Amino acid sequence: MTQTRRDVMAATLGLTAATGLTVRIGQAQAPAEVKVGLLVPLSGPWARFGEIMRRGAELAVRHINERGGVAALNGARMRLVVLDAGDSTEKAKNAAQRMVAQEPDMVAATGAYLSSFTLAATEVTERAELLMLTLSYSDLITGRGFRYVFQTSSRAGDQAREAIPTLMQLAQSASGRRPETVGILTDNTAASISFVEPIRQEAQARFGVRVVVDETFTPPLSDATQLVQRIRSRRPDMLIFPVTVISDAKLVIEKMNEFGLGRGRLPTIANGIAVAQTDMLQNVGAEQLEGLMTVVANWDAKGQEQIIEEWRRETNEPWMTQNAISTYGDMWIVKYALEAARRADRNAVAQAIRTMDVTDGPAAYFPGRRIKFDANGLRENAGLMVVQWQGGRPVTVYPSQSAVAEAVWPRRT
Amino acid sequence: MPMAQLLEDVLQALNAGLLVGALYGLMCVGLGLIFGVMRVINFAQGDFMMCGMYAAFYLFTALGVQAAFGPYGGPYIAAILAGPPLFLFAWAVHRLLLSRVTGMRVTALEGEGHYAQLLLTLGIALILQNGGLFVLGSVPVSIRTPLSSSAFEIGPLLEDGYLTIFVNKARAIAALVSVAVAIGLLLFINRTRLGKTLRAAADNPQAAIYMGIDVERAHRVAFALGVGITAIAGGLLASSYPFTPYVGLEYVIVMYAGVVLGGMGSIGGAFWGGMVIGLIQQLSTLVLPTQLQNTAIFVVFLLIVLLRPQGFFGRSVERT
Known part of the structure; x- marks a missing residue:
C-alpha cells in the first residue's frame, strides 16, 4: 500500500485536529475553580470557634490561589463555600444536607468543630460520598466504619492515654512527687467525655492515680461554686478539666482562685482549645491563667513562624489556635489530594487522601509532621500537643520538636 | 469530719443559690412587670438583657466608667447606667412596633392579639441576636473586675479549719443591688401616681380609660x-459571665419559669420565683448529679404548676 502526499497531509491534519481536540477536551475537564466546603458554627455560642476556622481556611485558600492554584487542573482556583452549622446538631445536619444538595460539584469539606456536630454532619456527607476532614476529637468519629471521614486530630481518648503519663513524669521531675490523686471536672460534650473515659476506667492500672472527685456538668454553667467546693473538700493532687465553653472556663478558674486553688496551687490540665483562646485573656486575665495547661491536637509551633506572623498581621489574633492551624492545613491536604487525583472528582480526591503518605507540604501544619490515614480515616500517629499559659500567652511545651518553651509544673504553695 | 463537710457543702450551696437567685429574681421582675401590666409574652426579654450586658460593657470599657470609678465600683455603676438607654430603646420599640399588636386595639381580636405578639417578640429576638452577631461579633466579652475571683471568707467556724464559707464579692454586691432595685420598683409601683396608673391599667384597662388614664402610655412605661x-440585671451578670449576642437564650427560660412560679402578674412574686429557681439550681447538686441541675428546676416548676397553678403570689381567678 502506497501513501500519497494527500494521504499524509490528511493524516497529519487529522492528527493535529485530534490532538487539538484532546487538548480542548482536557481543558474543558479542568474546571476554572474547585469548590471546598467549610461547615462550622458561625452563629450561636460556638460562633467564635467557627469564625477562627473560617479565617484559617480563607488564608489557606488565598495562599493556594496566589501560588498558582491546583497545577494538575491547569491552575484551577480553589473556592471556599462556607456554611453555618449553627448551635445544635440538628442545624449542623441540616447545613450538611444543604451543602450536599446545593453543591454537587464540591470535592471535599472540613468541619464541624464540636464532635457532636461532626458526628451529625458526617452522617449526611458519608451518604453523599463527600469527603470530610475534621479536627474534632471524639473517638466515635472514625469508629463507625465510614469511608469518607478523615480525622486529622488524635482522638480524645488517645490524647489522655498519651498526655497523662507525660504530665505525671513532668510533675515528678519538677516537684519530686508523682501525683497520687486526681480530680475530674468535665462538661458532657462528646470530646470531653472521650478524654476522661480512659482516666475513669484505667486510673489505677494505667496511670497509677486514684480519682477522688469526678463531676460532670452540662454547659453552660450558671455558677461553679458547688463544683469547685467539691474539689476543695477532696483536695486532689491534680485536676483534669476538659471544657468547651469559655464562660464555663471563666467561672471555674475564677472560682478556683476565690477558693484558694488557683494560680498553680492545684495543677490543672484542660483538654481542648477553650482555655487557650485569646478570649480568655480578656475575660479572665493572664495572672489567673499562668501555669494552666491544656492538651490539644494541634497548635502553632516551632517551624511555623512565617505563617503565624502572617496570621497575626491579617487577623489581629495574637496566636494560631488549633482551629486556625488545622483548618489552614486541611485546605492544603485537599489541594495536595487534587494534585494527586488530577481530577476535580470527589471520589478521586477521597481515594487520593486514602493513599496519601506525605511528610512535606500539608504535613507541616500538623503534629507528627506526617499525613497518612488508616483504614478508618484516622490520621496515623497524629500525636498531640501540650500548651501552657506562660507570661500571658499559651505556648507549646510538648512534644519537644514543636515546643517553643519548657513546661513548668505548677508548685503547690 | 464528714458532718462538718456536709454542713459546709450545704451552706455553700445555700449561699450560691441566694446570690444567683437574687440576680434571677431581678431578671424575672422585669419580665413580670411587662406580663403583669400588658399581658404580653415577651420572647425578646433575654435579648434585651443581652443588649443591657453589652451596654454595661461598653459603658465600662469605652465610655469612661472604668476610668472614673475603677474596677471595683465601675461594674455596678455601668450596670445601673445600662438601664436608661435600654429604657429608651424599649420605649421606641413599643412606640413603633409593639403598640400595634397590644393594648385596647387588639382586645377584640382572636386570642387578644397574642399570636401577633408572639410572632413580633420572636422576630425582635431574632433580629437582636443576629444583628448583635453582625455588629458586635462573636467574641465573648465580660466586665473584668478583681471582685469576681475574690470572696468574703466567713470562718473557719469550727476547729481544724473546717466550715469556711466563701461569699463571692462580685455576686454578693450584684445580689444586693438586685434586691435594692427590686425594692425600688415595688415602692415606685405602690407609692407613686405613675405606679398606680400602671396597676390600674393592669387590673382593668377599660375602667382605667374611663378614669382618664392613658392605658397605652402606661403599657409603654411598663x-x-x-x-x-x-438590662440592669444583665449588666450585673456581665462581671461574672462572659457573653455573646446569643446569651439571652440561656436566661429567657429561667425568667419565664420564675415569673410563672411567683405568680403571673405579681412583681414581688416574680422576684421570689427567680430566687427559688436559683436555690433549686444550686441546692439540687447536693443530692443530684450536677448535669441534672436544670432538670431539677423544671421538675419543681411542673410540680408547683400542678399543685398551685397560680404560682406563689398569683391570683387564682381571672382578672375582671
Whole structure:
C-alpha cells in the first residue's frame, strides 16, 4: 500500500485536529475553580470557634490561589463555600444536607468543630460520598466504619492515654512527687467525655492515680461554686478539666482562685482549645491563667513562624489556635489530594487522601509532621500537643520538636 | 469530719443559690412587670438583657466608667447606667412596633392579639441576636473586675479549719443591688401616681380609660421599665459571665419559669420565683448529679404548676 502526499497531509491534519481536540477536551475537564466546603458554627455560642476556622481556611485558600492554584487542573482556583452549622446538631445536619444538595460539584469539606456536630454532619456527607476532614476529637468519629471521614486530630481518648503519663513524669521531675490523686471536672460534650473515659476506667492500672472527685456538668454553667467546693473538700493532687465553653472556663478558674486553688496551687490540665483562646485573656486575665495547661491536637509551633506572623498581621489574633492551624492545613491536604487525583472528582480526591503518605507540604501544619490515614480515616500517629499559659500567652511545651518553651509544673504553695 | 463537710457543702450551696437567685429574681421582675401590666409574652426579654450586658460593657470599657470609678465600683455603676438607654430603646420599640399588636386595639381580636405578639417578640429576638452577631461579633466579652475571683471568707467556724464559707464579692454586691432595685420598683409601683396608673391599667384597662388614664402610655412605661430593669440585671451578670449576642437564650427560660412560679402578674412574686429557681439550681447538686441541675428546676416548676397553678403570689381567678 502506497501513501500519497494527500494521504499524509490528511493524516497529519487529522492528527493535529485530534490532538487539538484532546487538548480542548482536557481543558474543558479542568474546571476554572474547585469548590471546598467549610461547615462550622458561625452563629450561636460556638460562633467564635467557627469564625477562627473560617479565617484559617480563607488564608489557606488565598495562599493556594496566589501560588498558582491546583497545577494538575491547569491552575484551577480553589473556592471556599462556607456554611453555618449553627448551635445544635440538628442545624449542623441540616447545613450538611444543604451543602450536599446545593453543591454537587464540591470535592471535599472540613468541619464541624464540636464532635457532636461532626458526628451529625458526617452522617449526611458519608451518604453523599463527600469527603470530610475534621479536627474534632471524639473517638466515635472514625469508629463507625465510614469511608469518607478523615480525622486529622488524635482522638480524645488517645490524647489522655498519651498526655497523662507525660504530665505525671513532668510533675515528678519538677516537684519530686508523682501525683497520687486526681480530680475530674468535665462538661458532657462528646470530646470531653472521650478524654476522661480512659482516666475513669484505667486510673489505677494505667496511670497509677486514684480519682477522688469526678463531676460532670452540662454547659453552660450558671455558677461553679458547688463544683469547685467539691474539689476543695477532696483536695486532689491534680485536676483534669476538659471544657468547651469559655464562660464555663471563666467561672471555674475564677472560682478556683476565690477558693484558694488557683494560680498553680492545684495543677490543672484542660483538654481542648477553650482555655487557650485569646478570649480568655480578656475575660479572665493572664495572672489567673499562668501555669494552666491544656492538651490539644494541634497548635502553632516551632517551624511555623512565617505563617503565624502572617496570621497575626491579617487577623489581629495574637496566636494560631488549633482551629486556625488545622483548618489552614486541611485546605492544603485537599489541594495536595487534587494534585494527586488530577481530577476535580470527589471520589478521586477521597481515594487520593486514602493513599496519601506525605511528610512535606500539608504535613507541616500538623503534629507528627506526617499525613497518612488508616483504614478508618484516622490520621496515623497524629500525636498531640501540650500548651501552657506562660507570661500571658499559651505556648507549646510538648512534644519537644514543636515546643517553643519548657513546661513548668505548677508548685503547690 | 464528714458532718462538718456536709454542713459546709450545704451552706455553700445555700449561699450560691441566694446570690444567683437574687440576680434571677431581678431578671424575672422585669419580665413580670411587662406580663403583669400588658399581658404580653415577651420572647425578646433575654435579648434585651443581652443588649443591657453589652451596654454595661461598653459603658465600662469605652465610655469612661472604668476610668472614673475603677474596677471595683465601675461594674455596678455601668450596670445601673445600662438601664436608661435600654429604657429608651424599649420605649421606641413599643412606640413603633409593639403598640400595634397590644393594648385596647387588639382586645377584640382572636386570642387578644397574642399570636401577633408572639410572632413580633420572636422576630425582635431574632433580629437582636443576629444583628448583635453582625455588629458586635462573636467574641465573648465580660466586665473584668478583681471582685469576681475574690470572696468574703466567713470562718473557719469550727476547729481544724473546717466550715469556711466563701461569699463571692462580685455576686454578693450584684445580689444586693438586685434586691435594692427590686425594692425600688415595688415602692415606685405602690407609692407613686405613675405606679398606680400602671396597676390600674393592669387590673382593668377599660375602667382605667374611663378614669382618664392613658392605658397605652402606661403599657409603654411598663414595657420600657421592664426592659430597663432586666438590662440592669444583665449588666450585673456581665462581671461574672462572659457573653455573646446569643446569651439571652440561656436566661429567657429561667425568667419565664420564675415569673410563672411567683405568680403571673405579681412583681414581688416574680422576684421570689427567680430566687427559688436559683436555690433549686444550686441546692439540687447536693443530692443530684450536677448535669441534672436544670432538670431539677423544671421538675419543681411542673410540680408547683400542678399543685398551685397560680404560682406563689398569683391570683387564682381571672382578672375582671
